[in-house]
Amino acid sequence: MLSKRTKVKYTEKKKKSKYPKVSFFIFDKWCKRCGICVELCTHKVFITDEEGYPRAVKPIECNRCGFCVSRCPDFALQIIEGRGEEEERNRKL
Amino acid sequence: MTVKNADVYQYLRHEKKFPLIWCSGCGNGIILGSMIRAIDSLGIAKDKTAIVSGIGCSGRVSTYMDFNTLHTTHGRALAFATGLKLARPELTVMVAMGDGDALAIGGNHFIHAARRNIDLTAIIFNNSIYGMTGGQISPTTPRGSIASTARMGNIESPFDIAKLGEAAGAAFVARGSTYHTDELDELMVLALRKKGFSVLEVVTPCPTIFGRYNRLGSAVNMLKQQRDSLVSMHDAGNMSAEELQGKVSLGILADYDKPEFCEEYEKLIERAHKA
Numbered sequence: 001m002l003s004k005r006t007k008v009k010y011t012e013k014k015k016k017s018k019y020p021k022v023s024f025f026i027f028d029k030w031c032k033r034c035g036i037c038v039e040l041c042t043h044k045v046f047i048t049d050e051e052g053y054p055r056a057v058k059p060i061e062c063n064r065c066g067f068c069v070s071r072c073p074d075f076a077l078q079i080i081e082g083r084g085e086e087e088e089r090n091r092k093l
Numbered sequence: 094m095t096v097k098n099a100d101v102y103q104y105l106r107h108e109k110k111f112p113l114i115w116c117s118g119c120g121n122g123i124i125l126g127s128m129i130r131a132i133d134s135l136g137i138a139k140d141k142t143a144i145v146s147g148i149g150c151s152g153r154v155s156t157y158m159d160f161n162t163l164h165t166t167h168g169r170a171l172a173f174a175t176g177l178k179l180a181r182p183e184l185t186v187m188v189a190m191g192d193g194d195a196l197a198i199g200g201n202h203f204i205h206a207a208r209r210n211i212d213l214t215a216i217i218f219n220n221s222i223y224g225m226t227g228g229q230i231s232p233t234t235p236r237g238s239i240a241s242t243a244r245m246g247n248i249e250s251p252f253d254i255a256k257l258g259e260a261a262g263a264a265f266v267a268r269g270s271t272y273h274t275d276e277l278d279e280l281m282v283l284a285l286r287k288k289g290f291s292v293l294e295v296v297t298p299c300p301t302i303f304g305r306y307n308r309l310g311s312a313v314n315m316l317k318q319q320r321d322s323l324v325s326m327h328d329a330g331n332m333s334a335e336e337l338q339g340k341v342s343l344g345i346l347a348d349y350d351k352p353e354f355c356e357e358y359e360k361l362i363e364r365a366h367k368a
């Protein structure tokens with residue numbers, strides 16, 4: 001099984017996004033809290049929580065450039081188009 | 094659908110081997126991801142791919158990749174890979190090495206694999222230092238940098254991996270970085286596609302050893318320094334000579350069509366049969 005995932009609920013309902021909806025999955029067991037995803041995202045999608053883990057607080061701003069995924073050295077970050085529920089269910093990792 | 098092909102997991106031995114052994118922010122994982130995305134985008138089957146690596150932090154990649162893998166001895170990855178490729182020429186063989194691995198102890202294998210132009214893809218994880226053994230200078234440590242064996246600054250000049258590879262006879266030479274990941278993915282695909290010896294140097298941060306000795310700050314800072322000191326191949330065309338001064342360029346640095354060793358060997362066998 002893939003280690004524990006944290007799914008951040010999509011909250012900002014009022015604002016309309018320019019981009020189709022995406023869901024963020026952060027695998028805390030693999031994340032080494034390097035901060036690369038947080039600091040290098042040009043759209044400021046992430047913040048660091050009190051334990052140092054990244055949290056995608058503004059998924060609505062994400063333009064899906066994918067750099068946070070490809071620059072995460074620990075494969076701890078996944079972005080799925082839509083709500084990602086199906087992926088969650090079918091994940092045979 | 095995932096953004097940036099997060100289907101990488103099917104190529105990773107994550108169930109048994111994760112989390113990765115590398116330090117927080119180490120660039121090796123970024124290169125590993127790029128290697129996998131390249132193989133995936135070319136649609137090469139797992140069984141038809143072999144990953145050979147040497148010893149060092151970078152050498153660990155073969156542990157994590159779910160392909161045919163061969164974790165060899167320090168400096169000898171290319172020697173093992175040469176044997177493998179000759180025995181099984183249908184395999185796509187990627188060789189992952191550190192800068193010390195490829196150019197210090199393995200320097201001779203490197204120049205001769207290039208001279209022979211055997212169809213291997215050599216990925217050199219250039220972190221400018223011996224990471225695993227605690228920070229000795231490597232053949233790519235810049236002049237003036239601090240290392241455990243150069244506490245007052247390195248007095249030697251580094252190799253230029255690209256020029257060395259090209260002069261030795263490699264068919265394809267390119268440089269990428271862990272900041273410019275989209276470009277790295279492209280270069281990785283081109284290097285894999287090339288028939289002949291391809292060398293891809295990847296500039297990668299070692300925040301724990303090189304970064305600490307040289308006070309370069311966190312991994313994030315080291316990636317920002319890559320952004321500022323390296324020029325992407327897509328930008329180089331629009332920049333003036335002044336802007337390019339003091340910067341290192343990424344992208345394809347050499348690309349030749351030359352006779353490839355395995356093919357020449359096949360021809361030799363045919364000729365011998367006819368004779």
Ligand SMILES: Cc1ncc(C[n+]2csc(CCOP(=O)(O)OP(=O)(O)O)c2C)c(N)n1
Pocket residue numbers: 148149150151152166167190191192193194195198218220222223224225226231
């Ligand atoms: C024959 C041999 N000599 C020396 C060593 C010790 N040793 C292990 S890793 C390493 C250097 C690693 O540096 P590099 O190749 O740059 O890779 P990195 O760890 O930086 O990724 C050395 C000297 C060894 N394992 N085998």
Ligand code: SF4
Pocket residue numbers: 040041042043044045046061062063064065066067068069079096
């Ligand atoms: S995909 Fe791009 S915009 Fe979206 S969170 Fe990642 S880095 Fe930021």
Ligand code: SF4
Pocket residue numbers: 026030031032033034035036037038053054071072073074075076077
């Ligand atoms: S880049 Fe990856 S390992 Fe680093 S903080 Fe973000 S999710 Fe964690």
Ligand code: SF4
Pocket residue numbers: 114115116118119120121150151220224225298299300301302303
């Ligand atoms: S010592 Fe350097 S190269 Fe080795 S894992 Fe740590 S950061 Fe990476």
